[in-house]
Amino acid sequence: MKILLLSHGNSASGILDGYSMIAGNNSNIDYIQLDESGISKFSNKVTDYLDKNNQVLVICDIAGGTPYNVSFDYFLSHSDKIRVISGLNLPMLLELGTSNVDILDEAVSLAKKAGQTGIQIAEDEEPDNDIDF
Amino acid sequence: MAISIVRVDDRVIHGQTMTLWTKARPVDGILVVGDNIAHNTLRRKVLKAAANELKVGIYTVEDAPDKIQKGIDSKKNFFLISDSPQTFSQLVDNGVDFGKTLNVGPMNTRPGTKVLGRTVAIDQKDYEAFDNIANHGIDVQFQLLPDDEIKHWSTMKAKYDSMD
Numbered sequence: 001m002k003i004l005l006l007s008h009g010n011s012a013s014g015i016l017d018g019y020s021m022i023a024g025n026n027s028n029i030d031y032i033q034l035d036e037s038g039i040s041k042f043s044n045k046v047t048d049y050l051d052k053n054n055q056v057l058v059i060c061d062i063a064g065g066t067p068y069n070v071s072f073d074y075f076l077s078h079s080d081k082i083r084v085i086s087g088l089n090l091p092m093l094l095e096l097g098t099s100n101v102d103i104l105d106e107a108v109s110l111a112k113k114a115g116q117t118g119i120q121i122a123e124d125e126e127p128d129n130d131i132d133f
Numbered sequence: 134m135a136i137s138i139v140r141v142d143d144r145v146i147h148g149q150t151m152t153l154w155t156k157a158r159p160v161d162g163i164l165v166v167g168d169n170i171a172h173n174t175l176r177r178k179v180l181k182a183a184a185n186e187l188k189v190g191i192y193t194v195e196d197a198p199d200k201i202q203k204g205i206d207s208k209k210n211f212f213l214i215s216d217s218p219q220t221f222s223q224l225v226d227n228g229v230d231f232g233k234t235l236n237v238g239p240m241n242t243r244p245g246t247k248v249l250g251r252t253v254a255i256d257q258k259d260y261e262a263f264d265n266i267a268n269h270g271i272d273v274q275f276q277l278l279p280d281d282e283i284k285h286w287s288t289m290k291a292k293y294d295s296m297d
Contacts, residue, residue, distance in 0.1 A: 023149070126178075127178050127181045
């Protein structure tokens with residue numbers, strides 16, 4: 001299974017850079033970014049990538065944006081080989097990239113869970129020290 | 134035994150610990166040993182937060198032997214981590230048996246250290262601590278991430294000795 005990150009601007013490569021710093025390189029993760037060169041060029045690159053790879057989890061930065069819409073369009077005719085999710089964040093990518101999950105629907109559930117639980121609110125609490133042996 | 138890894142890591146609990154080591158080894162809780170950490174409330178708070186849903190116990194060298202034994206006897210699995218090899222050397226001197234392997238993760242550059250690898254810098258006190266631990270029959274394995282190649286103390290020691 002491949003993971004393809006899609007973003008407006010450089011957030012996809014930036015998050016992958018953070019991933020590599022913590023977990024090392026992962027040859028199964030790629031990215032394509034929408035930049036000034038335009039939507040049609042971006043769209044072609046994405047379609048080309050998806051045509052060449054089987055079983056791809058596409059992670060977009062935001063639902064309803066161009067990267068999402070382009071991959072969603074592809075998904076509608078290729079639901080056997082890709083899944084599309086939005087809300088790319090580092091905890092999500094770390095969980096996916098370091099687990100050995102290889103089935104698209106399992107990867108989708110894992111991504112959703114990790115992406116959501118990755119949002120934590122710092123609270124200043126007295127630390128307890130009770131370990132339950 | 135239910136201590137699934139014994140590790141030196143100067144940041145104790147951080148991203149690599151939580152994303153990689155917790156997948157490579159079974160873990161239900163983390164035992165942290167170090168007088169400096171146990172006496173630093175701010176650091177204790179940060180470590181508890183870093184461990185997410187895993188429970189963390191932070192102990193002085195004096196309190197640790199009892200907790201380590203409980204961890205070993207438990208059906209649950211625990212990581213045993215300190216920020217310094219000197220802590221484990223003290224434990225060994227105090228007769229504590231935490232197993233036959235010590236994993237060594239990041240030890241950053243500090244004044245007086247020699248750099249032995251991308252993530253390992255040790256000073257004379259660390260050197261003596263590793264030597265003492267190894268002399269007690271414990272295999273000291275330098276390995277940052279679970280998939281990284283292991284380097285043993287004998288190799289790192291020779292490197293340290295060869296440096297001015």
